[in-house]
Amino acid sequence: MTATGTRVSRASRPGRRAGAWTPWLYLAPALVLIGGLLVYPLYQLGLISFLEYTQAQVSGGEPTSFQGLGNYTELFGDPQFRQVLLATVVFAAACVLATLAVGCALAVLLTRVRALPRLALMLAALGAWATPAVTGSTVWLFLFDPGLGPVDAALSALGLSGFEGHSWTYDRYSAFGLVLLEVVWCSFPFVMVTVYAGIRAIPTEVLEAAALDGASQWRIWRGVMAPMLRPILVVVTVQSVIWDFKVFTQIYVMTNGGGIAGQNLTLNVYAYQKAFASSQYSLGSAIGVVMLLILLAVTLGYLRLLRRQGEEI
């Protein structure tokens, strides 16, 4: 057999006879796993969201009945759900903006310093990045613990009298703020490292040529660096949106399952509480579907951006 006979090269026609089944053989394990544990549950999620599905149906005591859009009507008629939806969007947006701002600013800072400070910052960032969400949450909670945490102690030592034994998780906004700090802390490193890699990948000749032509720093940024960095910025933005929209562990651990009287609930935690704490599986699934649709919209927007930039998938 000749080499070209056995192998289907990138340039050859699709569906060439020799070994045409080989790619599918290679893909089979991945497709079985993704199909069984991702696509099928997705279908189930949609299905349950249209059914009446509570503890009675799970245990087989009552038959399941089709509700149509009933669960969705109930959900959107519920003021608490609308409030959680709004809180999730605002919270995620704040996390994304803060993460991007910190990550990009520090990436630029990294390009301006010598090796030693750069290594220090890189190592610290890697540490924050590597920290599991659960432990990151517990540590930040401890830092802000009323009475035992160093933050309250330091603020009181600075003469701010109101902070002795101040509880940060008691108030809705300061609790969200505390979770936001933790989220930014553990997710800015991804942005920083990626954007830094992107800046380093810009050929120095291009920047030097621009500087020789008399372009100002601002012009160099606007005209040369920003366009070259745009694909990377799109990737980190989309990843951050997806990531921050789904924050579960931090909210759950830091606000003890959604805050006092559910004041710090986000969609994820809300769906979990509905399903597993009050056995309203169909409502939980409907919340999951709403979340999925929002993220799908983000993904489609992302794909369109990629296409417009002429990326080949």
Next chain:
Amino acid sequence: MSALRIRRPWRLAAEAAALLVAAVVAFPLYWMVLAAFKPADEVQSAEPRPWTLRPSLDAFRRVFDQQDFGRYFLNSLLVAAAVVVASGLVAFLAATAVTRFRFRFRTTLLVMFLVAQMVPVEALTIPLFFLMRDVGDAVPGIGLNTLGSLILPHLAFSLPFAIWMLRGFVRAVPEALEEAAYLDGASRARFLWQILFPLVLPGLMATSVFSFISTWNDFLFAKSFIISATENSTLPMALLVFFKDEGNDWGGIMAASTVMTVPVLVFFVLVQRRLVSGLGGAVKD
């Protein structure tokens, strides 16, 4: 941008800022390890000090003695290792298929892998719960309350991203090498495992960081799927034991957190270079 062209005072200011930020970013981790080694009375003190003169292993002893922590640690390690190895192999095969072959539905599949990455894992907890329950009824050993119920979903969820990321690494292996191998009489399997696989291994390392972390961090599945068989629980659950209504055992929590964080840190430092170049490669792609 070379650092040399920036004027000296600015560079010094930038370096001071970088060091300060590094200290702030590292502080939570420092505080965690510090509290883990502090004696109980210092942890409970209302005037916390950023050092200790009496380091103690009491908190670690408490963690490992009382709470079956070693078992949870091994469970976490087992689950993460199984996911890393299996997803590495499966993703390697799939990435090879989508980069080195042209076939119908190739682009469709790629778009599918991209979209699959965006699926909120958390939303699928409910159907997965029922799926695992039914599977457990049919095949004992992989349903609810078993480590399988943690391994399988994480395996499936880490695949789309792993395949997406590995593409670049597989594509980087020159086609000429493949042709030469076949000319020398290598079979397809031999080329795949003895030539392509070792060359892609660095990329696999970078990818494995992500599957390792997402599995090691998992809190939701462990909380939802391991209901009664606590001997099959994982580390995040063990940590919550130290949260108590009458006052949290912060020393215990910080010691347990330290034990949970250190393996990830070690793993990160080991693959750090690959990770950064891997990210660069994946993004440029």
